[in-house]
Amino acid sequence: MKYTFSILAVILSSTKILIAQTDSLPSNSIVLQPVEIKQYFNKQSILELTNSAHTLSSSTINSQSPTSLTSALNTVAGIRMEERSPGSYRLSMRGSLIRSPFGIRNTKVYIDEIPFTDAGGNTYLNLLDPQSLESIQILKGPDGSLFGANSGGVIRISPQGFDSANDEISLQVLGGSFGLFQQNLGINKKVNDRYQFAFNQSYLNSDGYRENAAFERKSFQTAHQFNYNPKGQLKLFAFYTDLGYQTPGGLTLAQYEENPKSARPAAGPNPSAVEQKAAIYNKTFFSGLGHDYQISSKLSHYIGVFGSYTDFENPFITNYEFRTEKNLGLRTFLSYQNNDLSLPFQFQFGMEGIKGWNKINNYDNNKGVMGNPQANDLLANQQMNLFSRTQLDITKNWVLEGSLGLNKNSIRYETLYPLESQSEGNIKFDNVWMPRLATSYQINNLMALRASISKGYSTPTLAEVRSSDNTINTDLLAEDGINYEIGYKLQGRNKNWLVDLAVYQFEMENGIVRRLNESGVEYYSNAGEMNQKGVELSYWSSWNINTKFLNSIQFNAAITYNHYRFGQYSNANNDFSNNKITSVPDWTMSNSLYLILAKQFQLNITHNHTSSIPLDDANTVFAPKYDLIQARLNWSNSIEKLRTKYTLFVGIDNLLNQKYSLGNDINAFGGRFFNAASLRNAYAGAIISL
Template structure:
């Protein structure tokens, strides 16, 4: 049985500004502003009403409003965005449905750390390598925008790490623990040295036994960022991150296994061993570093240049094999920005630049002998190269009409050498050629508090290294890039005192050659192109203050917000070979996409520096296979957190907090294995669970 519910009570809702765990507790303005006045999603900040893209800023306050050590609840307050965690440490992220391709990780979404790409040359982003301890804010740009950021068909995420922007110098410590052996520890030190230099050091440790058998996880995280204004016209920024992550992968369960014992790992069958027998685990050690230089020649001209690189040591004992990947990436990004002298009727700017990355991937597969390498199965070397050029011009006329036009020219190719077993033609080159990616956008201020916007953009995303050379150990030279045009309109409004904000979007994305995951009988995945897909959606974000901050009364402040998502995604033309026959899935719902999502939260500020934060998440039923013969039931999640701020002295603060997740004790799967062979779709999520801890800031 499956069902879909459109939530009627949208206002069982959220605050955009919960009192943070690492709180800027010296401020009494936590609830004064419900959202940033401006959004910096491109090269400069734009007012909320004049911004031409569908974007949301995840503030530090929102990142720390729920349980520590995860960004998932905060990300999911964005309409059109869905983040999953199949087991502790195993993240997936979808911007407007892009999870269709991701068995794990993040694909066809471009992610940046300031000007440094987290997305590697192969198209993969190890988002689970990051810890929220070092993240100042996250800006999510929804919808394809490859004109400035290279290949993507889902959207762009821009993360601001601490140390690369302004901050309050402080030292912060956090300790927390909870159900299922969960433990989080965080340490941060941020300091200003003189007038020209600042740095940040952040460290975190996370562990969890997990709800299911064989779901333990650990992550050690180190981050440092430095900013040096060595000249009135120039500054240098440095970022370095090291993450050592490991987590067990318990595998998917059938419906019967899910109902019988949702805590079990994937059991053995007569022909295949189980997940625990094979010690199925992900081991990921990643080092990312980058250097950014900015120089302002004068009031009109500015130049930015960054160089970056990464190294990943990735090991994955799996049911069918033991995979080891050695991944190296290097690249640069540079652009010039020109802002001429403005006048009363028009202000404008333009940027011209390029970005290039190269990746080298050594992939080895062995028999898996219970978590130990056995005989070799397949060895391949792959090199991925991508570079793109971009140009953007933006102008605002009479402070009412904002127009933007940008275009990118993208080049992508993959070269491979099959080392073992040796074959006659063991080398190849997959060249995806050159692709133009334009974007046009307008925003018009109807009144000082109401704006209309519209945009047309092209999405384009070539298959990643992990899709061309997937876990079935075959190199798929026939897999084609996906792409198409996105048409969007929207309305933004705010009250005069900014107590209430509204952002409504409607879009249609005609995706061609959509990439879809399939599974072989032994559980190994491979990817095919799904013809064409119609993606239509509505997104609503509403934020407001019911009670503005005040020094008296039982309720000292009350913030709410609601994020509503409607997704009507259908396969327009999709035929696939199943069991030796062509099966037509045209007209079916797109796999893994819920039709309705609603995330509603509420933050209440009480006397004695106490507060309560509530979040409700409704997700409707989810199709689990392309044939639409299996669905995951919809669910309603309720999370809560209470905190008490204790001032020790003017510059010392301690916060005690307790919280709970899945308080309605829903039986659900937060991350399904789509198109799973044998109906092993389900990865059961934890039942009702609790956490508590304290943080200190001084």
């Protein structure tokens, strides 16, 4: 609590200073939240939005560690991102990480208007290079009426090359602790008023802080935008990534305290992570083509087709898994907007469908070599979402939105091996109507109130239906529930500061939890009710100083309180009812300070506080609280004769040298909860732009 009161004091004192400022923001500052946001289908002013939205610009993403999205996303209230080891992302948006021993659950991710989350519910966010992204827009809270199955929210990623007019070639190179090396080449070209494109190539390599934690990623990405006439626009996005990272595994508390850098040792009949060469290898090609056409001044149509192919390989402690995943999908909608009436309104109607084909083979793992077969399954996923939305401008300051979606999801499976277990069948989840009703009232030019009621719905992912125990769980139910939310926004008269407060309550039914059998192999089941109540406070500010040494200051803060509790929940003879939901900290807080200094220097300092985290359903083991500080110093200059700009930078992560575990193993077998994050480490590099 003392952290909360101190940050509120800073906010209030900063507000008094900011009201008196009249100067415009410096051109080299990091931009506050955009004045207008394309929340759904059309742009709205930030005070008109009916939900809590947050935009991370490329400057914000690049102002911190350039090798990962973790630090940037953790500056957003209600978002928690972890890395069990370099490249092994876990992301939670207003939800629990109890479903996510790895990967992303409850959240739908798009690249522009194209779904990046596949038919199986998985999102390989670690395939994207942060340097190739223009912005990340976050819509918090269930939005299944328009975007399909999700109960946490929606993330929309804008890659470089779309809706930007930069004409630039840039090369970035950096090196750092633990053998870190990164190289990124970016080409952004506006050929003419009708066509622009971007191409990004990147390479990232690290030995890792822990034993058996090396990481390597090679990626190629391109985006093209072609306005072939005043009414029509084509967008093409594609990438290929070859990713490989070792997985050191969890440690017991004694092992973690003795040597946090060690990989999981041998235990009982199971060999060590090093002996088994535990790792993940992922080669993925993804592509999407979108077409937008303005049929008339009021009517437009969008259609996008997309597909992906993944070769996935995972030598693990107990088996060696090979997967091939193919996905194909379509998203299309009509949008009608009429502002000429006394009651302006807009209406959208559309559908989104994704089909996935998955082949999963498991073998014995003989010290990193494929052995005898264990299981062989074929699974086909299908997701279909029909949606409609209406927005009415009741008055100039009062907006009312209503949307309704029908979600249909199913899985077709066929077990080919073992022979005695051959079977096939269908898992059909109930067709679910997903309503959302929301409103926003702008009291004046400075403040607005909002409220919404929406239904959240999240089907089990393929990794949960067919988990590490190599069996297909036909009894697993989808999570669903109703979310109630109210919010308040207040901005400064000069729009150089903004406060966004959100209070919500989400009553989830059939919450999915991770469990382990007697061999330490994971499987999933429904835990019943989960009561999720939260408060999120976000604050952005910027003001000019214009002194000899300091040009401007920006300060951003994000405070999250989670009151997450199990409802009636028991496992065997253990009653976990009313316990804290596993993996959710009560408090998280992020503070970001950006100083624009004289002589083209810029200093960015970020602080993140995370309170203690329950690691098992019984709430008997907690990860201690921790505070992280990151700092990065940039110096920019140019060579006018060569029309070249360059930036030199140096950064330090975990400045306080905190010993902490990031990406804990939940309900871990044998007490192996802890995945140690690196102690104090540094990096330095340069960017050259033409």
